[in-house]
Amino acid sequence: MSDIVSKLKSIVGDQNVETSNISQYLRGNEQPAAVVFPSSTEEVSKIVIAANEANVKINVGGKVVETKGLKGGIAVVMSKMSAIEEIDHENLTCWVQAGMNHQELVEKLASEKLYFAPEPYAVSTSSIAGCFAIGDTDSKAFNYLPTRTYILAYESVLPTGEIYKVGTKCIKCVSGYDMIHFIVGTRATLGIITKVLVKLLPVPKVTRAVIADMPSLNAAAVAFKSIQKRRILPTRMNAVSKALGNIMTETKGGALVFVDIESYPVSAADYAKTIEAELRIAGATATKIVEDKAEYDEVVAKWLLIREKVNLEQNTVKFTVGPAKVTNALSGLTGIVGNLDENPGVLVEGLNGKIAVFTKKPDADAVAINKVAMSFGGNISGLLGSQLRCKAYNDNEMLGEISRILNSVRSEFDPKGIMAPGIKL
DSSP states (O other): OHHHHHHHHHHHOGGGEEOSSOGGGEESSOOOSEEEOOOSHHHHHHHHHHHHHHTOOEEEESSOEEOTTOTTSEEEEOTTOOOEEEEETTTTEEEEETTSBHHHHHHHHHTTTEEOOSOOSSTTTOBHHHHHHHOOOOTTHHHHOOGGGGEEEEEEEOTTSOEEEEEOSOSOOOSSSOHHHHTTTOTTSSOEEEEEEEEOEEOOSEEEEEEEEESOHHHHHHHHHHHHHTTOOOSEEEEEEHHHHHHHSOOOSSEEEEEEEEEOHHHHHHHHHHHHHHHHHTTOSEEEEEOOHHHHHHHHHHHHHHHHHHHHOTTEEEEEOOGGGHHHHHHHHHHHHOOSTTOTTEEEETTTTEEEEEOSOHHHHHHHHHHHHHHTTOEESHHHHHHHHHHHTTOHHHHHHHHHHHHHHHHHHOTTOOBOTTOOO
16 A cells, blocks of 8 residues: 555655545545545646556545545545636636636636536536536536536546547537547546546626525425416526525524526516515415525525535435426425425525435335326436336336446546446446
């Protein structure tokens, strides 16, 4: 084990390798041999080559690294690679190093009157590379499209240590296989992103938020349906159970609603008033339209903390049914996990029809929750959803074929199987 640590120190310097007091950089119960902090793509490449030569596992993170399967391996923390290399106002693009904190990038771009739309997966720790490596569909995706929309090019280190570059500032530059978006959602299984070219938008003209204390999550879902029938499509339209709502403001009812509007002055004001009225009709006991920019930013910051809490909770099950079926899905959930308003972690994304729910028995309850989701045309998110759907249709052949294809692609990129050991396909 000392040999790999010595090798890492020769690559990045003694001061950039930690072997003790490393818990602050780790998430999980297994202990890697070292935490290493590279400063360039070339250093990352040498680290990966060293891992291959020593046949040890390796995983990566912006500030914190998941340690599942990483015992005795290498945790690569990208926080030293956190610079904005170029902001192109004319082409609305930005080259940024992989380790830059996602929310910090959003704030720095805002000072340039530019906007990066995707939400951080975990606002405290998520890096910009993590944004694309996870590839999450966030609560703004209905209006701003999925995360993959915002990657134009990237530089990465493959699991073999080779440096790979793909993409340009051109919106359309792919003939044949789309290797630009291929990296999205791969969670470091196919390589380590070291820098990325992101697509930007002009900063919104006006922002508004509507907050409402609702008697229940079901009442919130009823209001969401009414708002959409009025052909009003805000930026975010979310509801959370009481325990999560208290992170944003004192919640006296069973749920808190947070609606976000990014638009033009007149339409934003009109939408906010109409949304508030619909929430009142649905039973809201208290509502507030947030117009002040500083207060609005504070509300959004608290929302991002809620999102982080839900995303990092190991016992959360996520599924999608579509916006029109949210009310039905919530009713079906009650029979599985109990009273949703008293649940410590229910989040409803009204525009996407996506629901996250905390359960003490995630493995067992996921099967029942997937049946509810499928009855309304949806399913549990991610690979688990595909597996459960195949099992529900008793299609073991399809399940085996999905696993075979995914693992064959992974083995082509990572023949020694050293990357992201905690991710199982």
